[in-house]
Structure formats: C-alpha cells, structure tokens
Amino acid sequence: MPRLDAAWQALERWLGATVLPAQCALCGMGCPEVLCPPCRAQYLGHSRPRCCQCANPLAGTDGTPLCGRCLRKRPAYDATVTACDYAPPVDQLLLQLKFGARLPLAPLFAQLLAVAVQQQPAWEQPQLLCPMPLGPARLAGRGFNQALEIARPLARLLAIPLQPRLALRVRETRAQSGVAPRERRANLAHAFAIAPQHGGLLQGCHVGIVDDVMSSGHTVNTLAAACKRAGASRVSILVVARTPPH
Known part of the structure; x- marks a missing residue:
C-alpha cells in the first residue's frame, strides 16, 4: 500500500503539472492534482461490501461472499474487482476518457484499480491481462481502445504481463447501452x-x-467464456466502475 500511495501522489502531481489543467477533474476547484482531496475522499475514498464474483453491492453484512444472482447461476468469470460505482459524478470522468479522448485520465483509473486490488484480502493475481477488445469500426471511429489505455499502466502497477491482442472482437455489435436488457445476450x-x-x-x-x-x-461474461473454451483455468474481471443494479 505505501508504494501505491506514493505512486498515486506522484502520478497526480505529474498529470496536474504537465497535462491536465490545474483544477480538479470533478469539481473544477483549483488544484495541482487530478482530483482535489475533498473529491477524492468523498467519491473514491471508501469501499463497500460486494459480491466477490460479480462485484455487485451486497445488501447484508453477514459475510456472505456471493450475491443471490451468482448463487443461482454462476457466470463464466470467477472474480471481479472494481474501484467504484458507476454513478455521478465519477461516471463523468469515464465519459471524458471514452468519448472526450482525455487519455491522461487512464493512468488515474489504473491507479484506482490497483489500490482496489491491493484491498482484496483473498485476491489471486492473474498471470496475464487482456483488455476488452473493440471492433475494427468502433476502434477506427474512436481512435483508441479505452480498456487498453487503462490496462497498460495497470499492468505496470501490478507487474502482470499485458497481452493487448489476446482477444479479438470478430463481430461488430451494437453498444450494450443501446440494447434492451432481454436482447443483450443475443447481441x-x-x-x-x-x-x-x-x-x-x-x-x-x-x-x-x-x-x-x-x-x-454480459460483455465480460461472453469474453470470459471464450477464454475458458480456449483453456483458461480462471478468469478475473478488473473494471474501473460497476453499475449498481436497479
């Protein structure tokens, strides 16, 4: 943890001084770091009980490691670590990266994930990292893969080899956010x-x-299943933000 905290502070100082404006990326307050201390403490400074398999929040505190959904039907992946909920105002940071091409935010997300991993008491370190691939058309339109931009610094922080071309998206699909829930698996x-x-x-x-x-x-589950079919013994998901169930 001390090493990660020092890396976090050095990263924020460098980004704030050389790349990003001298203001907090969330509240806009003048700040030499990416996030001001109040925003970091309020929105990213705490954790919550989560299902160890899918990372959905757990309602109880009885120590049960799995949510009811995972108990009923286990997904293809074996564990999930997330840094935060996908909720305002943190969701705006991810949108700035994904659709605003603010690539200097990617190391910040990698640092958040690395800290979240360090906080897992029974975390099993993967042997390699694979970013979620984009289809050729979406990659050409966006110009970058946000998952790969996060995976690069994360691999360095966790000292895990990165295989950026391990998985391929061989069929263009509609964005899951624009697909009805009952159609997402088929998509x-x-x-x-x-x-x-x-x-x-x-x-x-x-x-x-x-x-x-x-x-x-559904997206990570489909890719995890493809990895398992190819011989993977275990698949863990490392995701910056998890959308809470409605």
Missing part, C-alpha cells in the same frame, strides 16, 4: 475469439480482463 453471441497465435498462452492460465465499465456483465 454478443459469437462476438469474441481468441487470437490463434496466442491461444497456447491460455492453457491452464489465470486471465485478468480489464474494462472501464461493467453494467449487466
């Missing part, structure tokens, strides 16, 4: 494949999938 059918040249890496491997936001979980 992702056969969307992912493991790159043939990297398939051998997955035999008996623990893979960490990195993404910016996890909502219904």
Whole structure:
C-alpha cells in the first residue's frame, strides 16, 4: 500500500503539472492534482461490501461472499474487482476518457484499480491481462481502445504481463447501452475469439480482463467464456466502475 500511495501522489502531481489543467477533474476547484482531496475522499475514498464474483453491492453484512444472482447461476468469470460505482459524478470522468479522448485520465483509473486490488484480502493475481477488445469500426471511429489505455499502466502497477491482442472482437455489435436488457445476450453471441497465435498462452492460465465499465456483465461474461473454451483455468474481471443494479 505505501508504494501505491506514493505512486498515486506522484502520478497526480505529474498529470496536474504537465497535462491536465490545474483544477480538479470533478469539481473544477483549483488544484495541482487530478482530483482535489475533498473529491477524492468523498467519491473514491471508501469501499463497500460486494459480491466477490460479480462485484455487485451486497445488501447484508453477514459475510456472505456471493450475491443471490451468482448463487443461482454462476457466470463464466470467477472474480471481479472494481474501484467504484458507476454513478455521478465519477461516471463523468469515464465519459471524458471514452468519448472526450482525455487519455491522461487512464493512468488515474489504473491507479484506482490497483489500490482496489491491493484491498482484496483473498485476491489471486492473474498471470496475464487482456483488455476488452473493440471492433475494427468502433476502434477506427474512436481512435483508441479505452480498456487498453487503462490496462497498460495497470499492468505496470501490478507487474502482470499485458497481452493487448489476446482477444479479438470478430463481430461488430451494437453498444450494450443501446440494447434492451432481454436482447443483450443475443447481441454478443459469437462476438469474441481468441487470437490463434496466442491461444497456447491460455492453457491452464489465470486471465485478468480489464474494462472501464461493467453494467449487466454480459460483455465480460461472453469474453470470459471464450477464454475458458480456449483453456483458461480462471478468469478475473478488473473494471474501473460497476453499475449498481436497479
């Protein structure tokens, strides 16, 4: 933890001094760091009990590690770590990265995730990291993959090898946010494949999938299932923000 805290402070000083305006990215108050201390403490300075498999908030505090949904039907992935809820005003930071191309925010999200990982008492370190892939058309339109931009600094912080081309999105799909909940699973059918040249890496491997936001979980579940079919023994999800269930 001391090493991560020092890295956090150094990162915020560097971003604030060289790349981002000298103001808090959330409240706009004059600040030499990416986030001012009050915003960091209010919105990112605390954790909550979560399901260890899907990271949805747990209503009780009886020590039960899984939510009712995961108890009823286990997803293809085995664990999820998230840094925060996808809720105002933190969601605006992720939107600034994804649609505003504020790429200097990606190391901030990586640092948040690294701290969240360090806070997991029984965390099993993946052997490699795989960013959630974008389809060719969406990648060309956006110009970057936000999951990869987060995964690069995260891999360095956690000292885990990154395989940026391990997974491929072989079928263009509609954005899950624009698809009715009952159609989301079908929207992702056969969307992912493991790159043939990297398939051998997955035999008996623990893979960490990195993404910016996890909502219904269908996207990461579909990719996790593809990893399992290719021989992965365990799949963990590392996602910056988790959308609370409605």
